[in-house]
Amino acid sequence: MILVNYIVSICLIALGLYVMCSKRELIKIVIGMGIMDYGINMLIVSIGFHENGTAPIYTLADIINGNLSFFVDPIPQALTLTSIVIGACVDAMALSLVIMIKRRYKTTDADEVRRLKG
Amino acid sequence: MIQFYEHFPVISVMGLFLAAFLVEIFGNKNKTIRYGISLIACLAAAAMTLYLIIPVFRDGKIISYWMGGWAPEGGYAFGIGYEIDGLGLFFGILTSITFLMSVIFSKRYMERDAHLGHYYTLFLMLAGSVLGLVFTGDVFNLFIMIEIMTFAAVALTAFRHGKHPEALEGAFKYLVLGSIGSSLTLLGVALLYLSTHTLNMAQISALLSSQGFKPTTLFAFAMMLSGLAVKSFVVPFHTPAADAYATAPASVSTLFSGMVNKAGIYGMIRLTYILFRVMDRESVMLLLALIGALTMFVGVTMALAQHDFKRLLAFHSISQIGYVLMSVGLGSVLGLYGGLFHALNHTLFKGLLFLTAGAVYYATGTTNLDKLGGLAKRMPATTACFLVGAFAISGIPPFNGFASKWLIYQAAYEKAVQSGNFVYVIITITALLVSVMTLASFIKVTSAAFLGQQPASLKEVKEVPFSMQLPMFIMSALCLICGLLYRPVLTYLVGPAVSAAMDPSAYIDTMMGSGYAITHGVLPSSMGFAMISAWDPRFWLLLFIIVTCAVTLVAVSDARTRGPVSLPQPGETDAKHATFFGGEKSTHSHVSGSDLFWGFKKDLKGYFHVIGDLHSGRTNDYALWVVLGVTVIMLFTFIFLS
16 A cells, blocks of 8 residues: 555654654764655655556567566666665764764763854 | 767766865875866866856857766656756856865865865865756756765865864754755655656656646645755754854855855755746745845844854855845846846855955964954955955945845835835845845954954964965955946846746757747746836835834834933843943953944844844754744645645
8 A cells, every 4th residue: 555655754754853853862863864864765665666566677578579567667766775875874974973073072962062052 | 969068067067076086096195186186177167167158158058968868758858967058057157166266275274184185075076066966957966966065065064173173063963954955855856756757857847837736746846945945044944054154164164155055046946937937926936035034134133143253254144145035036037137146246255255264264273253353454465355255245336245235125126016015125124224234244343353453362463375365366356347347247147047047948948859848838938127116216215215214213112211321220240231331340341343233232132132042052953943944835835836
């Protein structure tokens, strides 16, 4: 059921945003960013999905014999792969920044990492 | 037959990316190789971009380039295409000027830092990504470029974390909010693909026009608009900008204000004018103009409260972006002229101001206005350049800021007269007021940093080397040229960009084959550049009378409670206030240069406390701001656009 996918992915996005807005621990904020990303990736994959679709790979024999069937849209899958890679990089970079902040500020509490304000 | 120059856009983008990796491989040890590669890549990319002025601006061509030759088949675009029209090239020129000036400045400015190989790698990645963003004709490619841009920008923000640990904090906030923005953009792209089954901008524009707006498309519009708004740092998404601009090295801040937030503005123009073509609707105009007006007001009032040179400039940068967005959001030809011209001018004068801030940091080691003073005698060239930038940003003739702000006032006033909507009158008055406050704030910087008494610690300060002065001189000269020769600049540089934004049918036809736009119901628009009522002096007289009356009314109505001199109240805790009026505690005033307007700030302290507390510095609060902004944009879209 594709509708479930859409609902779950929107819920994941909302959950990610909620975590970013409410959790003071910097690591948890990074996790929130990750959850939001996963929700979007799931949405993109669901967009390309077709019930009973096959992989979008054809040989010349398939075309000659007329075995062409309904296939899953490959572009969203390519987009999702790209987006997963980017998401992993964002998380890695955010975590490395958190490590540096922990070293210099001696804390990972968002309430105390606020020398820049006003 | 494909002309040779049609390869230039992709060569310039790829050249910058290639140079980034070459620097990382060969330039980590040897500084000549490192700088040589960076400078050559930047020069080549800028030269190729500027060369495109001849075919695109002069001959009116639109360059389309399909990667690997994957041209559209049967009315469907499969490959990734680059498409350079007047609008894209205009922002490409802004980008080229910015990174060229910044790379020249970086040579001496960054010489005391370690790991410069990484610096130039990230620098070239940032330059290449913004150039790719403005040249691309594919929405997913746009998202990729936005991500590379955010990545490089965040890493560059944190570059000086050794000396300034705050840079880490600024970078983290930028990364969190930037990633929300990118995610929203990606969500919008995915939903656009869901409703049109293509990623090509030209085809999306044509298909949306023929199939009309569905709820999915509206949601996609709201998501992409908020995602790009996060990237251009308009209120309420502006909070990471101040932190990142203030803590990044000045050469990087120049890049941020010169091209990174311009990239967001470019995206918003592309989205509203070409992809969705919603700028003929009053509601969208009102939304963009209101966001713009709010941005310029919040930006400038926050700037008044700052004590740090670069943080102050950062808030001014936000405020000036508000001008651009407000003017572009008016949806009129005059508004686009004003907005795009102001975008060009903002790149020039704000780049110049950040470079002077960098020069001050290089010479003195600080950007705190309370510790600076009397630099005019020691650094005459920097001071002169700073004054040019300050005059330009405050809109004083004959500098460029005046020309574009004048156009913006006219556009806003014309809109108010045409639509009869009182909101636009308020927006026009806000624009005038913000300009005054900008001037006030720069008087403060001038007096605090360059005039006044010289602290003992700054006796040994020397003028910066010539290679740092050169970009400042070039930027100053460009500021003056754009102000004096505004007519040719408007006609030959801004004009093609405006007509590209107003007429998407040529853009669609170039990419998808001629006749594609008409069959999908996109009609070529006829635009007239007529200054209808805005030139009428009677309206201006009326406006000035209204403003004067308003100011008088406010002053008179408040006079009884305030009295002629605001004497210290009993229970006053501000020691500065007490000594200034009492004179018992000390013989001289404690009002330092950066506090020039403390009286004004004290009278409006209610507002300044609230706005200061809202910028709490907490990442969670800033994320909440973004969520609120997105919610407002989404509700607005669904209520007024469906």
